[in-house]
Amino acid sequence: MPGQTFAQKALARAAGRDTCAVGEILDVEPDVVLSHDNTAAIRRIWEEFGQDRVKHPERMAITLDHAVPAPSAVHAQNHREIREFVGDQGIVHFFEAGRGICHQVLSEEVVVRPGQVILGADSHTPHFGWLGAFGAGIGRSEVAALWAQGQLWLKVPATMRINLNGAMPEGVTAKDFALRIIGDMGADGGLYRSIEFAGDTIHAMTLESRMVLPNMMAEFGAKNAVICPDEPVLTWCLERLAMRHGIEAGSSAWADLADGLRKDCLYPDTDCELESELHFAAEDLEPYIARPHSVDDVVPLSELGQVNVDAAFIGTCTNGRLEDMSAAANILATRRLAPGLSLVIIPASSQVLEACIELGYAETFARAGAMLGVPGCGPCMGNHFGVPAPGETVISSANRNFRGRMGTPSAGIYLSSPAVVAASAVAGRIVDPRELD
Amino acid sequence: MARTDRRFTGRIWKYGDNVNTDVIFPGKYTYTLKTPEEIAAHALEDLDPGFAANVQPGDLVVAGRNWGCGSSREQAVSCLVLAGVRAVIARSFSRIWYRNALNNGLLALECPAFVDLAVAGDTATVVLDEAYIATSNGRTVTFQPLSDDVLRILEAGGLIPYIKQQMAV
Numbered sequence: 182m183p184g185q186t187f188a189q190k191a192l193a194r195a196a197g198r199d200t201c202a203v204g205e206i207l208d209v210e211p212d213v214v215l216s217h218d219n220t221a222a223i224r225r226i227w228e229e230f231g232q233d234r235v236k237h238p239e240r241m242a243i244t245l246d247h248a249v250p251a252p253s254a255v256h257a258q259n260h261r262e263i264r265e266f267v268g269d270q271g272i273v274h275f276f277e278a279g280r281g282i283c284h285q286v287l288s289e290e291v292v293v294r295p296g297q298v299i300l301g302a303d304s305h306t307p308h309f310g311w312l313g314a315f316g317a318g319i320g321r322s323e324v325a326a327l328w329a330q331g332q333l334w335l336k337v338p339a340t341m342r343i344n345l346n347g348a349m350p351e352g353v354t355a356k357d358f359a360l361r362i363i364g365d366m367g368a369d370g371g372l373y374r375s376i377e378f379a380g381d382t383i384h385a386m387t388l389e390s391r392m393v394l395p396n397m398m399a400e401f402g403a404k405n406a407v408i409c410p411d412e413p414v415l416t417w418c419l420e421r422l423a424m425r426h427g428i429e430a431g432s433s434a435w436a437d438l439a440d441g442l443r444k445d446c447l448y449p450d451t452d453c454e455l456e457s458e459l460h461f462a463a464e465d466l467e468p469y470i471a472r473p474h475s476v477d478d479v480v481p482l483s484e485l486g487q488v489n490v491d492a493a494f495i496g497t498c499t500n501g502r503l504e505d506m507s508a509a510a511n512i513l514a515t516r517r518l519a520p521g522l523s524l525v526i527i528p529a530s531s532q533v534l535e536a537c538i539e540l541g542y543a544e545t546f547a548r549a550g551a552m553l554g555v556p557g558c559g560p561c562m563g564n565h566f567g568v569p570a571p572g573e574t575v576i577s578s579a580n581r582n583f584r585g586r587m588g589t590p591s592a593g594i595y596l597s598s599p600a601v602v603a604a605s606a607v608a609g610r611i612v613d614p615r616e617l618d
Numbered sequence: 619m620a621r622t623d624r625r626f627t628g629r630i631w632k633y634g635d636n637v638n639t640d641v642i643f644p645g646k647y648t649y650t651l652k653t654p655e656e657i658a659a660h661a662l663e664d665l666d667p668g669f670a671a672n673v674q675p676g677d678l679v680v681a682g683r684n685w686g687c688g689s690s691r692e693q694a695v696s697c698l699v700l701a702g703v704r705a706v707i708a709r710s711f712s713r714i715w716y717r718n719a720l721n722n723g724l725l726a727l728e729c730p731a732f733v734d735l736a737v738a739g740d741t742a743t744v745v746l747d748e749a750y751i752a753t754s755n756g757r758t759v760t761f762q763p764l765s766d767d768v769l770r771i772l773e774a775g776g777l778i779p780y781i782k783q784q785m786a787v
Contacts (some may be wrong), residue, residue, distance in 0.1 A: 226778060319690065319714065320721055321692045322718070323717065334767070367683075372712070402684060581638075590664040
């Protein structure tokens with residue numbers, strides 16, 4: 182029998198098995214079940230079961246992030262119902278409006294650990310592959326079923342491995358690599374697949390950059406995506422968990438925690454069966470842009486031509502982290518926005534916002550003329566905070582540019598790295614930051 | 619809304635590749651529209667503005683690759699169910715949309731050969747037990763028969779009624 186892929190190992194473990202086969206359907210017990218502003222709607226489905234208590238409240242994680250602060254009384258009522266539910270069911274992993282976007286917050290809080298399985302009523306749940314967890318998006322009914330029963334069927338996906346080796350050119354980011362993959366292979370290039378990222382360039386990336394890759398594989402059709410956990414990932418998890426549980430560095434509890442984290446890490450066997458394997462040389466990458474209205478309509482920025490923009494947005498679970506804020510601040514420190522253009526900057530979490538304040542980025546943004554928003558999803562899916570006017574052109578660091586995604590069907594959304602968004606907000610047209618004066 | 623009829627004929631609405639959940643059901647409505655009538659009225663709003671007003675019970679939606687890519691929002695399925703769509707037949711489906719379809723009792727069939735033949739506005743007949751689809755001019759194409767697991771959920775009317783049946787046992 183050949184060795185097992187990461188996906189086989191993670192799903193077998195969550196099904197209480199030693200091994201499993203690709204294509205097999207397993208009843209999986211996820212370690213974490215994620216929901217957000219959709220929790221109130223899921224609760225209404227769950228109530229059809231007539232249960233008083235959810236089966237595993239300790240496995241549930243709920244954030245308020247998709248429309249915060251509430252843009253209308255209907256949204257506010259929705260949040261209120263979620264708070265009541267959280268109180269009634271004794272859910273510990275609840276994160277209030279303003280704490281940030283689910284994927285960022287659960288990463289900061291290490292609610293999900295290496296080797297675990299997280300299923301979420303959010304399509305970007307593959308995000309948690311950055312720390313070596315199996316994350317997959319599911320629907321609201323399935324989350325209701327998990328609350329009731331604690332398990333759900335999942336088919337074991339075949340694996341595509343994507344290798345990146347070599348030195349990334351200056352100005353090229355993980356986002357550019359994700360766009361390149363999706364542009365080359367199409368928005369369904371990874372359909373139903375487990376994506377394993379490998380190569381020295383991946384492991385040389387900052388953890389914040391790594392988070393972009395599994396997150397963006399939602400736009401590739403992938404079921405999950407993963408980067409094998411290494412020392413920086415283990416350190417991230419250890420420090421945050423120790424702080425949360427009041428464990429002192431160097432204590433025996435600290436050592437136990439470190440051992441436990443290490444023991445739970447899952448790595449694909451060297452003789453595992455890969456369905457396909459891609460190789461990219463980092464030196465060949467450049468900044469890329471996805472054009473309206475499809476994430477796979479990707480061109481090198483150098484070949485884009487003249488595109489004037491009306492609005493710009495930096496944020497989301499894909500690119501709203503501190504290094505993204507830092508990239509924007511570097512560009513905006515000595516510059517102002519182009520006349521008539523709006524730039525909305527929304528940190529992915531309250532921790533990112535706090536750091537922006539401490540490091541002076543918040544002041545930089547305000548002086549440059551940008552609008553700094555409340556941590557959350559912002560205008561990504563068109564709820565509020567920077568919805569474009571009909572016919573406007575937007576440059577965004579988000580993950581999707583579908584028609585109507587930001588609430589306005591006739592607006593055109595271009596996707597890029599945060600640095601390109603910031604530079605374009607200064608120039609009034611989409612530009613490479615390396616070309617700014 | 620158990621959908622147990624095994625042979626049915628419907629009128630075809632035909633669309634292309636990578637039709638995403640934002641054009642099937644816009645994200646700006648996901649926390650505000652709740653009644654079945656409201657949800658059905660916005661089905662395919664940003665893809666085909668004439669769809670919601672003209673769709674008839676029993677109609678078929680036919681599409682290319684990766685139907686339903688994007689968000690996990692279940693309204694991208696329920697808006698079609700509530701609008702009366704009987705089945706969606708595509709070259710391939712986004713995985714979350716496909717699961718949501720089964721879980722809401724909506725038949726989703728992968729059948730590229732039928733997509734090649736399908737003409738918008740024409741009718742076609744789906745015969746589940748024999749796993750084929752016939753066009754109005756008598757051409758037939760087969761599809762992979764549904765697994766028993768899938769059929770059980772579909773016949774219960776979706777995941778929630780299916781689990782309720784199980785819990786009642």
